[in-house]
Amino acid sequence: MNKKIKNIISKKNKSKIVCLTAYSKNFAIEIDKHADIVLVGDSLASVLYNYQTTRKVTLSEMINHSKSVRLGVKKSLMVVDMPYNSYSTNISALKNAKKIIKETKCDAVKLEGGKKIISQINYLIRNKIPVMGHIGILPQTNVGKFKSKGKTLREKKQLIEDALLLQKKGVFAIVLECIKTSTARQITQILKIPTIGIGSSVYCDGQVLVTDDLIGLNDTNIKFVKRFINIRKYLNSGLKKFASEVKSKKYPLKKHSY
Numbered sequence: 001m002n003k004k005i006k007n008i009i010s011k012k013n014k015s016k017i018v019c020l021t022a023y024s025k026n027f028a029i030e031i032d033k034h035a036d037i038v039l040v041g042d043s044l045a046s047v048l049y050n051y052q053t054t055r056k057v058t059l060s061e062m063i064n065h066s067k068s069v070r071l072g073v074k075k076s077l078m079v080v081d082m083p084y085n086s087y088s089t090n091i092s093a094l095k096n097a098k099k100i101i102k103e104t105k106c107d108a109v110k111l112e113g114g115k116k117i118i119s120q121i122n123y124l125i126r127n128k129i130p131v132m133g134h135i136g137i138l139p140q141t142n143v144g145k146f147k148s149k150g151k152t153l154r155e156k157k158q159l160i161e162d163a164l165l166l167q168k169k170g171v172f173a174i175v176l177e178c179i180k181t182s183t184a185r186q187i188t189q190i191l192k193i194p195t196i197g198i199g200s201s202v203y204c205d206g207q208v209l210v211t212d213d214l215i216g217l218n219d220t221n222i223k224f225v226k227r228f229i230n231i232r233k234y235l236n237s238g239l240k241k242f243a244s245e246v247k248s249k250k251y252p253l254k255k256h257s258y
């Protein structure tokens, strides 16, 4: 098993895992300093392209962004989301996962779903592709529906069953998206592998957020997002200064010219 993956698993019950999204090199360089896992999420659909759903993201888009991210990630585990329709069958899942790993040099791929896609996950893992799971809200499936999961007994049972099945097949960690606190807590307690929560409470083994959300670049009012900094303020102050110096001919000086 990849050393970085072993390291992530070994954090269970010891220290919290930090996971952040990145879509390009310069962001990845900074994120890599603070994260254990850098995820090239298909959330880039809405964050970068204004797509209504993540279903519109193509394999080429994921690969191109991941190639850029790879240039910035040195120490963290790099995981790439497999886009919608790229893992509908065992054969397509393996072909596309191999392509992603070969072209982007990422460490692992992430697929959304439990029992329904267990055949593809099993097939990937048997073929030595490291896989991260993702259950709860599944943006590729629950299009436009942002309803938290695990509130009814039936949903809770299904989520626990999915989590155990994913673990049994060999995923190294599972993202729990918008799962009720008590259910996320129970899943985390039952599993030997780490859970990475997003809107699923402090009881998960780690947390993931879309970086653009937490730095205030992407305007969102989703309940689980906390804005840790308003980066727009700093960006605008620098850009405003540039514009003003160009207009007043204060920039460029002689030393900036050939």
Ligand code: KIV
Pocket (backbone or CB within 6 Å): 021, 039, 040, 041, 042, 043, 044, 081, 175, 198, 208, 209, 210
């Ligand atoms: O696409 C994404 O960024 C994700 C995370 C938010 C978990 O799947």
